[in-house]
Amino acid sequence: MNLKKTILVLSVLPFFLSACGGGGSGDSYESSPSTQFRNGDQLYSIYYNSNDRFGLNYIEFQNGQFTYTDSFKPLNSVIVTRNRIYQTYDQAQNTLSVNSPSHWTMNIIGDIQTDIEMERVNLSGKNVFDTVLPGYRNIDRNDLSPNVRLFIAKDGLKNFSSGSYCYRKKAEQNRVDYLQLYPNTSEPLEESFNQFYEDNLLYLDLLNDKNPIVKFQLAKDRWMGMNFSSIFDTSMKISLDDSTAIEFESKLYPAEYHQTLKRTTDDEYKLYEKLLMNDDVAENRQRYQLLMANIEKGCTYYNKTAAESFVTIPGLR
Numbered sequence: 001m002n003l004k005k006t007i008l009v010l011s012v013l014p015f016f017l018s019a020c021g022g023g024g025s026g027d028s029y030e031s032s033p034s035t036q037f038r039n040g041d042q043l044y045s046i047y048y049n050s051n052d053r054f055g056l057n058y059i060e061f062q063n064g065q066f067t068y069t070d071s072f073k074p075l076n077s078v079i080v081t082r083n084r085i086y087q088t089y090d091q092a093q094n095t096l097s098v099n100s101p102s103h104w105t106m107n108i109i110g111d112i113q114t115d116i117e118m119e120r121v122n123l124s125g126k127n128v129f130d131t132v133l134p135g136y137r138n139i140d141r142n143d144l145s146p147n148v149r150l151f152i153a154k155d156g157l158k159n160f161s162s163g164s165y166c167y168r169k170k171a172e173q174n175r176v177d178y179l180q181l182y183p184n185t186s187e188p189l190e191e192s193f194n195q196f197y198e199d200n201l202l203y204l205d206l207l208n209d210k211n212p213i214v215k216f217q218l219a220k221d222r223w224m225g226m227n228f229s230s231i232f233d234t235s236m237k238i239s240l241d242d243s244t245a246i247e248f249e250s251k252l253y254p255a256e257y258h259q260t261l262k263r264t265t266d267d268e269y270k271l272y273e274k275l276l277m278n279d280d281v282a283e284n285r286q287r288y289q290l291l292m293a294n295i296e297k298g299c300t301y302y303n304k305t306a307a308e309s310f311v312t313i314p315g316l317r
Contacts, residue, residue, distance in 0.1 A: 040060065071095050
């Protein structure tokens with residue numbers, strides 16, 4: 001474990017809903033929209049990656065739930081709970097149920113489910129660029145990547161047409177605690193569990209010393225005969241990279257620790273505010289500002305009418 005490297009990265013650590021959007025803006029909300037989706041209806045998500053490319057994905061409504069490209073296919077990971085193991089070859093569900101306008105459920109496999117609070121937002125007349133890339137308008141044009149500069153130059157004043165809306169994720173909560181590992185694609189760690197745990201003890205002290213705003217805790221337990229250890233932050237309730245591992249088939253694998261603690265974009269926003277007020281590094285401050293803007297203005301899923309506004313975005317695939 002590279003403690004020095006990880007400590008440095010944590011100063012600009014993005015948290016769990018940074019790409020999903022949230023509440024807190026002055027947008028127009030529809031508190032009681034129709035939940036009547038029909039077979040074949042699609043919702044779209046747009047993303048921007050480090051290669052200066054925009055991408056558009058969609059999920060499709062079938063038989064009462066939205067499906068993904070990996071729905072009803074092998075899990076391709078191992079999931080461990082206190083009383084069960086799901087193997088890589090077990091068929092996953094990977095669907096999204098809409099229980100009400102604000103209550104959705106991600107069904108992964110068996111009892112591995114996540115309840116999601118959504119908010120539907122009326123986008124009619126709202127600016128497209130400021131919704132897709134909230135906060136980027138305030139960055140110096142010379143610091144923007146080529147496709148983002150083209151986007152704001154070409155469509156910076158473009159608004160969504162009538163009938164456009166999106167859904168924003170407000171909160172999520174897992175129904176059971178679980179660990180997820182990928183033994184088919186990740187290499188086992190070259191240390192024993194006891195060594196890893198001792199490293200985590202030292203790591204925890206360093207984290208809490210170097211990051212006074214974000215508090216971290218250490219978890220250690222044994223599920224289904226397998227030892228695991230994890231460090232997680234108490235604000236966003238997520239485990240940190242390189243700090244979670246579990247013994248599986250006599251080897252120690254890196255893993256992700258998912259808890260039943262509720263996580264909200266409101267908590268995330270407040271954390272970014274604190275980090276912003278206590279950080280003088282320009283690059284870090286800009287990142288926090290972008291993350292806060294995304295919570296206020298960003299969207300998780302768009303309807304088809306809204307997605308039609310994306311066809312002219314430069315670099316869209």
